[in-house]
Each structure stands twice: as structure tokens, then as C-alpha cells.
Amino acid sequence: MNVAILTLSDKGSRGERADASGPALAAWLTERGATIARTAVIPDEAEQIEETLRNWADEGAFELILTTGGTGVSPRDVTPEATLAILDRVVPGFGEAMRLHSLTKTPHAMISRAVAGIRGTTLIINLPGSPRGAVENLEAVWAAVPHAVAKIQGDPAECAAPPHR
Numbered sequence: 001m002n003v004a005i006l007t008l009s010d011k012g013s014r015g016e017r018a019d020a021s022g023p024a025l026a027a028w029l030t031e032r033g034a035t036i037a038r039t040a041v042i043p044d045e046a047e048q049i050e051e052t053l054r055n056w057a058d059e060g061a062f063e064l065i066l067t068t069g070g071t072g073v074s075p076r077d078v079t080p081e082a083t084l085a086i087l088d089r090v091v092p093g094f095g096e097a098m099r100l101h102s103l104t105k106t107p108h109a110m111i112s113r114a115v116a117g118i119r120g121t122t123l124i125i126n127l128p129g130s131p132r133g134a135v136e137n138l139e140a141v142w143a144a145v146p147h148a149v150a151k152i153q154g155d156p157a158e159c160a161a162p163p164h165r
């Protein structure tokens, strides 16, 4: 699976803090056989986020785009709005699963407004900004990602498991 990782961070984009979240996600994914095909760190600016997500998805080179950062309620947290602006279809189950799983780790999980969905043939998933939060939220949805990616790419196989005996 070719994955692109977009880090949204004002401090990171200004060089005031090293990006630890993008590399943490990359390491986690690489251990599971994914290829990290593109990374970038940009500020929490809605137009820039929309443009980057639109361009990356429309390249058709990545099955999965992960964002990290800007999902909360601070004045400059705009990642969910920017993502929704460029999605063709929303997949609410990813956000539901992330918050359900993350609430077992911290009550602050309910503050993340992360969304997920599809643009063209690319699955896009928001993750929170902290390195630990980003990986914990990816862990929460990973079991469904390969199947979702296959379906988005047009896999015609039937989903239903064989009937139980």
C-alpha cells in the first residue's frame, strides 16, 4: 500500500518543533509492510490543506493519505473542515472507531473531530497531532483499512464470509 502522510502543524512548518508524529506513523506503517511514498509538513491553513489533499489524491499515486494534527478545538484547528471540503464521500465509521478506542486511553479523545472519507480512489483519514495520539488512532482503524482500500480500488470480491456451520 502506498501511503502519504501530511503533518499539519504551525510550529513544525516554521521549524520551531521537529515533526515527531509523521515519522512515528511512518515507522508504524513500515513495520506493517506499507510504503511511505510522500510526506510534508504544512501550517494549519485550510486553503493549503485542501490544495495539498486535492493534489495528492488526484495524482492517484497513493491508496491512503493520513493527516496528523489540527483535529481539535483550538482556534487554528481546521483539518476536519479542510478535509470535508475535498472529500467525495465521508466514511463516518473511522472517526467513530477512533474515538471509541481512544476513550479507553484518555477522556481527551472526545475532543478530536477527526473525519475520514474518499476522494477519487484515495482513502483519507485524519489523526490527532500528538505522536502517541496519532499512532493510537491509526491502531484503532487499521484492521479495516486494507479491506476499505481494496473496495475503493474496485475489488469486486464479495465481502460476506462463508456461512457459519
Ligand SMILES: Nc1nc2c(c(=O)[nH]1)N[C@H]1C(S)=C(S)[C@@H](COP(=O)(O)OP(=O)(O)OC[C@H]3O[C@@H](n4cnc5c(N)ncnc54)[C@H](O)[C@@H]3O)O[C@H]1N2
Binding pocket: 007, 008, 009, 012, 017, 018, 019, 020, 021, 022, 068, 069, 070, 071, 072, 073, 074, 077, 101, 102, 103, 105, 106, 108, 109, 110, 111, 112, 113, 127, 128, 129, 130, 131, 132, 133, 134, 136, 137
Ligand atoms: N488515542 C488518543 N487520542 C487522542 C489523544 C491521545 O493522546 N490519544 N489526544 C487527544 C487530545 S489531547 C486532543 S486536544 C485531540 C485533538 O488533537 P489535535 O489533532 O488538535 O492535536 P494538535 O493540537 O495538533 O497537537 C496536540 C499536541 O501534540 C503535539 N504535537 C502536535 N503535532 C506534533 C508533531 N507534528 N510532532 C510532535 N508533536 C506534535 C504538541 O504538543 C501539540 O500541542 O486529540 C485527542 N485524541
Ligand SMILES: O=P(O)(O)OP(=O)(O)O
Binding pocket: 008, 009, 010, 011, 012, 044, 069, 074, 129
Ligand atoms: O504548532 P501546532 O500547529 O502543532 O500547534 P499546537 O502545538 O498548539 O497544537
